[in-house]
Amino acid sequence: MRIALFITCLTDTLFPDTGKAITSLLERLGHEVVFPAGQACCGQMHFNSGYRRETVPMVRGFARTFGGFDAIVTPSASCAAMVREYHPAVAAEAGDAGLAREAAEIAPRVHEVSGLLVNVLGMVDVGAYFPYRVAYHPSCHSLRLLRVGDAPLRLLRAVRGLDLVDLPGAEQCCGFGGTFAIKNAGTSAAMCADKVAAVRGSGAQVLCSSDNSCLMNIGGTLTRQRADVTVRHLAEILASAP
Amino acid sequence: MSMPTYLGLPAFPEAAATALGNDQLRRNLAHATTTIRIKRAAAVAELADWQQLRAAGKAIKDHTLAHLDTYLARLEERVTDAGGHVHWARDAAEANGIVAALVRAAGADSVVKVKSMTTQETGLNEALAAEHITALETDLAELIVQLGHDQPSHILVPAIHRNRTEIRDIFLAEMADVPSGLTDAPAELAAAARVHLRRAFLSAKVGVSGANFAIADTGTLVVVESEGNGRMCLTLPETLISVVGIEKVLPSWRDLEVFLALLPRSSTAERMNPYTSTWTGVRPGDGPRDFHLVLLDNGRTDALADTIGRQALRCIRCSACLNVCPVYERVGGHAYGSPYPGPIGAIITPQLRGVTSPIDASLPYASTLCGACYEVCPVAINIPEALVHLRGEVVDAQRSSPLHAERIVMGLAAWVLRSGRRLGLAQRAASASRVLVGRSGRIRRLPPPLSAWTKTRDAPAPPPESFRAWWARTHGGTQ
Amino acid sequence: MTAEGGSREVVLRRIRAATGRGPGPVAGPSDSAVDAEYAAIPRDYLRAHHDSADHDVIVLFAERAADYRAVVRRVPAAGLPGAVARALSSGMYVVPDGLPPGWLGRVAADCPGVVLAGDDPPLPARALDAVAGVITGCTVAIAETGTIVLDHGPGQGRRALTLVPDFHLVVVRHDQIAADLADGMSRLDPARPHTLISGPSATSDIELVRVEGVHGPRTLHILIADASPAS
Numbered sequence: 001m002r003i004a005l006f007i008t009c010l011t012d013t014l015f016p017d018t019g020k021a022i023t024s025l026l027e028r029l030g031h032e033v034v035f036p037a038g039q040a041c042c043g044q045m046h047f048n049s050g051y052r053r054e055t056v057p058m059v060r061g062f063a064r065t066f067g068g069f070d071a072i073v074t075p076s077a078s079c080a081a082m083v084r085e086y087h088p089a090v091a092a093e094a095g096d097a098g099l100a101r102e103a104a105e106i107a108p109r110v111h112e113v114s115g116l117l118v119n120v121l122g123m124v125d126v127g128a129y130f131p132y133r134v135a136y137h138p139s140c141h142s143l144r145l146l147r148v149g150d151a152p153l154r155l156l157r158a159v160r161g162l163d164l165v166d167l168p169g170a171e172q173c174c175g176f177g178g179t180f181a182i183k184n185a186g187t188s189a190a191m192c193a194d195k196v197a198a199v200r201g202s203g204a205q206v207l208c209s210s211d212n213s214c215l216m217n218i219g220g221t222l223t224r225q226r227a228d229v230t231v232r233h234l235a236e237i238l239a240s241a242p
Numbered sequence: 243m244s245m246p247t248y249l250g251l252p253a254f255p256e257a258a259a260t261a262l263g264n265d266q267l268r269r270n271l272a273h274a275t276t277t278i279r280i281k282r283a284a285a286v287a288e289l290a291d292w293q294q295l296r297a298a299g300k301a302i303k304d305h306t307l308a309h310l311d312t313y314l315a316r317l318e319e320r321v322t323d324a325g326g327h328v329h330w331a332r333d334a335a336e337a338n339g340i341v342a343a344l345v346r347a348a349g350a351d352s353v354v355k356v357k358s359m360t361t362q363e364t365g366l367n368e369a370l371a372a373e374h375i376t377a378l379e380t381d382l383a384e385l386i387v388q389l390g391h392d393q394p395s396h397i398l399v400p401a402i403h404r405n406r407t408e409i410r411d412i413f414l415a416e417m418a419d420v421p422s423g424l425t426d427a428p429a430e431l432a433a434a435a436r437v438h439l440r441r442a443f444l445s446a447k448v449g450v451s452g453a454n455f456a457i458a459d460t461g462t463l464v465v466v467e468s469e470g471n472g473r474m475c476l477t478l479p480e481t482l483i484s485v486v487g488i489e490k491v492l493p494s495w496r497d498l499e500v501f502l503a504l505l506p507r508s509s510t511a512e513r514m515n516p517y518t519s520t521w522t523g524v525r526p527g528d529g530p531r532d533f534h535l536v537l538l539d540n541g542r543t544d545a546l547a548d549t550i551g552r553q554a555l556r557c558i559r560c561s562a563c564l565n566v567c568p569v570y571e572r573v574g575g576h577a578y579g580s581p582y583p584g585p586i587g588a589i590i591t592p593q594l595r596g597v598t599s600p601i602d603a604s605l606p607y608a609s610t611l612c613g614a615c616y617e618v619c620p621v622a623i624n625i626p627e628a629l630v631h632l633r634g635e636v637v638d639a640q641r642s643s644p645l646h647a648e649r650i651v652m653g654l655a656a657w658v659l660r661s662g663r664r665l666g667l668a669q670r671a672a673s674a675s676r677v678l679v680g681r682s683g684r685i686r687r688l689p690p691p692l693s694a695w696t697k698t699r700d701a702p703a704p705p706p707e708s709f710r711a712w713w714a715r716t717h718g719g720t721q
Numbered sequence: 722m723t724a725e726g727g728s729r730e731v732v733l734r735r736i737r738a739a740t741g742r743g744p745g746p747v748a749g750p751s752d753s754a755v756d757a758e759y760a761a762i763p764r765d766y767l768r769a770h771h772d773s774a775d776h777d778v779i780v781l782f783a784e785r786a787a788d789y790r791a792v793v794r795r796v797p798a799a800g801l802p803g804a805v806a807r808a809l810s811s812g813m814y815v816v817p818d819g820l821p822p823g824w825l826g827r828v829a830a831d832c833p834g835v836v837l838a839g840d841d842p843p844l845p846a847r848a849l850d851a852v853a854g855v856i857t858g859c860t861v862a863i864a865e866t867g868t869i870v871l872d873h874g875p876g877q878g879r880r881a882l883t884l885v886p887d888f889h890l891v892v893v894r895h896d897q898i899a900a901d902l903a904d905g906m907s908r909l910d911p912a913r914p915h916t917l918i919s920g921p922s923a924t925s926d927i928e929l930v931r932v933e934g935v936h937g938p939r940t941l942h943i944l945i946a947d948a949s950p951a952s
Contacts, residue, residue: 007709009659013669014702016709035713041659046652048611050633054656061660144613173568177610184255184608185694186262190572191610192698220699223684294766301762309755311736311748318729319750324912330728382935383926399926406927428927432935439936444846444885460911470884470922470937477880478846488732493759495911499903500766502917506866513785514866514919517937519880521914527843528879528914539732547739 001031001121004069006062006083006110008076008212009041015212018075021239022113026073028241029126039065044082047090049179056094059087063102071120072110075235077142077210080112085145112142112210113235114151124158129242131161134232135204137195137218139211140173152210152234159237167207168198176217188217196221199229207231244541244595246334247365251579253604261573267403271574274402275565281511282562282618288513289503298500300622303556306493307546313458313491314537320461324523326533331485333540338369340536341450341483345375348481348532350447354439356465356472357381358452359559360485360538362394362581363594366450377450378442380471382435389416395575395583397561398509403574406431439471449475449530453486454558455501456535459494462522463535466505468515476519482530487538489546489555501558504620508560541594550631554590556621563615563625569608578605585615589628597636606632662710669711672704768903770865778864778900782893783945785867789920790933791941801892801946805856806831808890808942812853813838815882819875820858824892840878846885854888854938862898863905867920869893869943870905872913880914889938891918893945 003026007019023033043058062083066072074080084107091100117123136156142148156164175181175191195218199207207222207229209215219231243249251257261267286292306313318328331337345353353370355361355377367377367388379388383401387394390412394400401409410426417438424434451472455464463484465472476482492501506515524533546552564570564584575583579601580591588605595602611626619625640646658664684700687693695701707715733747771781779795787793796804806827811834816825818841828835838844838852858876859869869891871877883889899905909915922937933939 009665012665012709013672014704016705016707016712019709020712035710035717037710037714038662040662040665043659046656046659048630048633049652050606050630050635050637051649051652051656052634052637054652057656057660061662065662140610140612140614144617171614173610173612173614175568175610177612180607180610182691182694183604184258184569185697186255186259187569187572187608188610189698190262191568216702217699220684220695220701223700224686224698289770291766291770294764298762298764298766305759305762308740309748309752309758310740311733312750312752312755314733314736315748316750330732332728332731336728380936381926382924386926401926406930409927428930428932431927432924432932436935440850443936444850457911462911468922469924469935471935473880473884473916474936477884488736495906495909499768499906500764502906503766503902510925512919513788514863514868514917516789516918516920516922518917519915520911520917522912525914528873528881537732539735543732543735543739546736552739 001071002034002069003031003071003073003116004034004036004066006039006066006072006074006079007035008074008079011075011212014216015233018212018233018235021233021236022073022075025126025235025239029121029123034069036065042079042082043090044079045178047082047086052090052093055090056096059090059103060099062087063099063106066106067102070109071116072106073113073116074110075113075210075233076212077112077139077146077148078213080110080115081141081145083107083110112146112148113238114148114155114210115146117155117238118151124154126155126158126238128159128238128240129161130159130237130240133163133165133203133205134208134237135165135167135199135202136170137167137174137199137207137209137214138170139209139214142210143171148210155234155238156208162237165202165204167202167204169194174214174217176213178213181217192217192221196225196227200227204229208234208237210234244334245363245365245580247368248580251601253600254577254579254608255604257577257579257601258573258608261577266405267574268572270402270405271571274399275571278511278565282508282565285507285511285513289507295500295503296620296622299504299620300556302492302497302500303621306491307489307552307555310488310491310546313493314488316458317456317461317491320459321523321535324461326461326523326535329534329536331536331538331540334364337364337485337536337538337540338366341366341485342370342373342375344481344483344534345370345448346373348448350375350481352376352378352446353448353450354378354380354442354446354475354479355384356449356451356467356475357384357400358450358485359397359581360452360487361450364485364538364540366485380439380442380475382432382469385435385439386412389413393576394581396564397559397582397584403576443474443478446475446479448481448483449479451475451482451484453484453490454505455498456486456491457495457497458491460522462495462520464498465519466515467517468510470517473517473519476521477529480530481532481534483534483536485536485538488542505558505560508562508618508620545590545593548593551589551593551628553623554586554593554628556623557586557590558621560620562618562620566614566618568612568614569610578608585609585625586623589625589632592632597632597639603636606636666708666710669704669708673706673708676704676706769901771900773900776900778898779895779945779947781900782862782864782867782898785864786869786920786943787867789867791920791943793943793945795945795947797947801944802826803831804944805890805892808944809835810853811835815840815844815849815852815855815878815886817857817876817878817882820856821876825856840882843879846881849881849885852886854890855882855886856890857883858892859897861905861908862893863902864898865901868905869918870909871916871918872909873916874913880916883916884937887938888940888942890942890944893943895946895948
């Protein structure tokens with residue numbers, strides 16, 4: 001299959017290994033990965049912060065860049081949710097019916113990694129090998145907006161050598177919330193502290209998630225605490241092979 | 243003034259900081275919300291058609307709100323036919339004035355009150371006090387709050403911020419007839435309240451209540467409660483005054499089969515709460531001789547005018563959203579600066595009060611948009627959608643101020659983020675700055691405002707090359 | 722109308738404007754278009770969660786009511802007077818007009834310390850506070866939620882009667898038990914006042930610890946009168 005990669009501004013800038021992992025994973029599975037160079041940001045940060053007008057050019061840019069692809073994969077459940085759930089609404093609110101139509105057409109073709117693998121490609125065992133104890137944190141967007149269900153867990157269970165441990169309170173938000181982490185830093189830190197305590201108490205060596213924003217938040221706290229737990233994006237674990 | 247007793251309160255982040263430092267409060271809240279969360283899930287799981295009930299609740303409320311004027315006119319006609327009197331209040335001051343006049347006309351200088359968030363909103367007790375009328379709260383938690391000279395912090399359990407020892411101390415200090423050896427056992431505290439209030443119930447001339455629902459077709463009001471103080475105030479005094487928000491109306495008696503299924507399981511996590519009372523007008527020989535219904539607007543029509551925000555008016559005050567909210571769990575209700583705290587408070591308060599005061603402008607941002615509230619709301623209010631919508635209103639209201647630091651930064655960020663080329667340039671600059679960070683790959687201190695991040699977390703250092711730079715280098719240019 | 726007649730028009734006009742309608746007369750109580758739209762609201766929920774073919778609703782009601790820590794006894798119809806007498810201790814019990822006198826047939830013989838009093842003329846609140854308890858029937862019971870509904874008609878007394886005394890004995894006839902909430906509510910006449918009782922009064926306001934009996938009767942005693950002579 002020919003799959004376009006929407007890397008997202010956060011992963012592009014700070015976590016390129018995730019993009020490399022998706023590329024090598026999909027190529028290993030026999031698909032062609034395309035990276036449209038003109039791509040930029042989906043507008044989630046501005047939209048969620050109330051800067052709706054500023055989001056419109058980003059919606060337009062996304063439609064222009066990805067309009068010609070049948071399948072688009074992204075390493076961020078929150079960005080996938082932004083495109084699927086909100087791009088058409090932003091365009092409609094701006095009075096651009098044509099853009100709203102384009103956005104509505106593209107929306108169902110955009111998938112977060114686990115959704116692409118399990119629902120579109122119909123696979124659970126991707127031939128991965130990752131011999132570590134892993135806990136999985138479901139990001140709020142993947143859980144409640146995209147509703148990926150247990151797709152990530154099914155993929156992790158099929159990874160050879162991987163010991164999947166339970167994360168208590170997994171469904172509780174990690175406290176990132178975009179600008180919330182800065183505007184409401186005290187509350188955000190309190191939420192993250194509880195998440196980190198759960199991670200450290202789970203016995204996991206690696207914390208996995210489908211969103212680098214959560215991993216940046218939890219991982220940054222883990223390293224500040226000098227904890228013995230590292231973080232890995234789901235795609236990076238699935239790309240690992242012997 | 244929409245909520246006269248809630249003026250000049252600090253913005254949420256500041257109020258939250260105070261609450262986060264209160265270990266006792268955080269322990270109380272964590273215990274309370276976790277307990278009720280689990281119970282609620284079990285109560286809801288018992289009904290195989292829970293999602294269909296939610297959908298019906300949403301549909302009935304949306305229909306009613308779309309035709310609210312017809313249903314209010316119908317309610318007024320039926321209540322009047324049944325011997326009640328209906329009054330209309332544009333705002334808090336008018337509602338308080340109507341109530342005070344009715345109390346004086348009844349020849350009373352005190353009233354007994356059933357818990358009513360609407361009267362908390364209007365500041366009724368304070369307004370009556372200014373007219374030398376005493377209002378005695380009879381709901382145990384509201385009594386604790388009143389005797390403690392405090393504010394309620396939760397929709398359902400307003401004194402959740404107090405533990406049993408604090409409550410005992412409040413009773414010993416403030417309750418006139420309290421037994422001197424009172425311990426902090428909850429059963430003893432409740433018994434003390436029972437004795438203290440019974441005297442008032444048996445002699446009160448005027449009762450003041452709210453209502454959970456008002457049935458338009460029949461003119462029937464419904465009060466859902468646990469303790470029995472509602473029944474006391476609704477049936478023993480000669481005069482009953484009910485202050486009810488206009489959004490509480492339901493079209494017909496039949497709709498109770500939906501809402502009495504949704505409310506108890508969502509709020510106290512029971513199949514049914516101990517007592518629900520319904521009454522229509524007055525009934526000779528049974529209950530009050532005079533019944534007055536005061537219909538309150540106080541900003542609800544402003545919310546109604548907002549096509550996205552109006553879903554907040556579906557709220558049936560169950561508090562399920564408070565009990566699952568990770569933010570509420572850590573800061574409690576006072577930080578929201580409103581009688582309506584938690585997720586529902588964050589969307590209803592700015593709609594009733596406007597978005598310009600520091601607290602009201604900050605409320606829509608008091609959330610990570612995790613969506614747990616939407617999942618449990620029995621009338622399917624999409625709280626995250628409403629929060630983001632209100633954030634847009636806050637930003638738009640601030641667009642008229644010339645130099646707004648955040649808007650300038652966000653404008654600059656948008657200029658970069660909407661262009662792949664500019665984003666790539668910014669990334670190259672960031673990667674070049676790596677030399678300042680050192681080899682650990684982590685940044686331990688960022689300048690303000692990002693210093694808020696590095697207070698408790700490391701930040702990632704920009705990598706040697708961004709993904710798009712890597713792709714361009716390894717895949718031979720653009721595609 | 723009252724002095725604030727102006728506010729009525731103001732609020733109704735605000736609603737009209739807020740719901741996207743142009744200027745026009747304020748709404749009246751009747752509107753068949755609104756009624757038609759209401760009738761068309763989809764209701765995909767189940768009106769019955771319990772099929773009486775699969776569930777013994779009497780057993781279900783007894784279990785659910787007992788969950789609230791009400792005292793629940795099931796007796797054959799012939800055994801009802803004895804059960805009533807056994808439930809009473811000594812003191813004055815109020816009996817509303819219209820209570821079937823047969824229910825009290827064994828009280829005189831079995832309960833020497835019990836005095837029965839009527840409520841006509843109505844007892845003042847302080848007197849009600851001093852009685853040992855009240856005995857009533859009900860109008861409907863709902864098995865699904867363990868709820869008893871009084872509509873304060875004959876045999877049930879005015880509302881204060883089942884509120885102020887500390888002990889409430891209520892007789893539920895088996896044919897009064899509806900399986901589910903929707904069924905139960907549909908049997909009620911909205912014009913009458915109702916008290917839906919699901920257990921004795923309780924509060925969880927102190928640290929979420931449930932405490933029984935703040936106001937309202939602290940003891941609720943339910944007698945279910947069965948149809949069959951042998952039980």
